[in-house]
Ligand SMILES: *[C@@H]1O[C@H](CO)[C@@H](O)[C@H](O)[C@H]1NC(C)=O
Ligand SMILES: *[C@@H]1O[C@H](CO)[C@@H](O)[C@H](O)[C@H]1NC(C)=O
């Protein structure tokens with residue numbers, strides 16, 4: 001199919017009802033960079049060199065020209081609450097200050113929503129006897145939420161992609177975070193992840209080392225304010241990793257089990273989800289997979305938002321996802337061989353046509 005025809009059909013398909021999508025935007029990744037999986041390595045890191053949160057000009061482009069209304073801003077818990085004093089200890093005010101500056105620019109200056117994302121995968125659970133406990137995690141969230149109680153444009157993401165731990169423990173940690181956040185008086189939207197990297201396709205399946213399906217536990221989350229949604233991720237390549245430029249895993253059929261969970265779960269008024277990570281390679285086949293995925297979200301009332309992976313100030317020419325020749329979503333960036341980056345390819349052709357005109361613009365973050 002010729003590209004212009006393809007693009008035309010994309011636009012035609014994308015003009016359906018957007019009524020349920022309140023939030024659409026992009027991940028701002030960079031605050032978690034510069035650590036390599038060995039405890040303590042890369043810490044604390046140098047701001048602007050090893051890690052950085054946003055480029056304000058890029059935020060301007062996304063808000064003023066693309067009209068998106070949400071950014072997921074990644075950071076590392078061990079930079080926020082240094083290992084020396086532990087997860088329940090005092091914050092590094094320098095790091096917090098840089099982070100707050102990014103969040104305030106997005107929310108107070110630009111009027112968009114900021115999804116707070118501790119990008120830590122496992123919520124500190126290891127065989128290390130000095131590792132943080134659920135109680136420490138609760139204190140961390142109390143400390144963090146109390147900083148943002150009065151910023152209605154903030155959304156609290158409990159953690160990025162837990163995996164390879166008992167699903168019951170993820171439920172405990174999610175619930176501890178929700179209780180902590182609410183104990184501060186914060187009323188904003190919360191996003192709670194499941195197991196298996198919070199993958200939508202595996203929501204009803206055993207993941208990791210025989211860890212129970214997320215669907216068996218995540219329905220027991222309780223938020224007294226009924227303002228919590230499930231945080232789900234979905235990539236479209238063979239192993240759902242976002243590491244390949246060939247799309248072969250259809251979003252709609254792979255999300256069907258998760259959608260049925262949302263329809264039937266016990267969350268009562270909270271049976272909603274935000275797709276906070278997805279991505280696809282720079283090719284027409286992938287553009288079509290993205291179109292199908294976003295159409296599916298628009299067609300199912302349970303989904304209230306989406307964020308593509310990823311923009312950010314220090315990706316350079318690196319592929320944020322989806323294999324070679326894709327690059328990343330930072331406006332103006334190129335791929336490693338000098339061709340147009342994903343902002344000018346994947347975003348422009350496959351994602352931009354789905355940005356609703358009716359996104360939430362004002363008021364406290366909510367379902
Ligand atoms: C920030 O983004 C703007 C707009 O894309 C770009 O011109 C500028 O070089 C970026 N600054 C840095 C430090 O990357
Ligand atoms: C706090 O963060 C800043 C900025 O990353 C860093 O320079 C400083 O060394 C950190 N302090 C501690 C105690 O980790």
Ligand SMILES: *[C@@H]1O[C@H](CO)[C@@H](O)[C@H](O)[C@H]1NC(C)=O
Pocket residue numbers: 123124125126132133134135137169173
């Ligand atoms: C880590 O796992 C241990 C043992 O399963 C548990 O006691 C502890 O609360 C967990 N910590 C976190 C932060 O989940």
Ligand SMILES: *[C@@H]1O[C@H](CO)[C@@H](O)[C@H](O)[C@H]1NC(C)=O
Pocket residue numbers: 204215216256257258260261264265
């Ligand atoms: C997924 O799990 C939920 C909760 O157990 C259940 O209601 C739903 O029917 C399941 N869906 C599929 C497709 O197995």
Ligand SMILES: *[C@@H]1O[C@H](CO)[C@@H](O)[C@H](O)[C@H]1NC(C)=O
Pocket residue numbers: 324325337339
């Ligand atoms: C460079 O980009 C071109 C055009 O997208 C592509 O055909 C080629 O495979 C790329 N080469 C490398 C080494 O990535």
Ligand SMILES: CC(=O)N[C@H]1CO[C@H](CO)[C@@H](O)[C@@H]1O
Pocket residue numbers: 029032033119235241242243309320321322
């Ligand atoms: C699928 C994907 O893009 N994963 C990336 C998530 O972000 C980390 C850094 O924060 C990258 O290392 C991964 O490749």
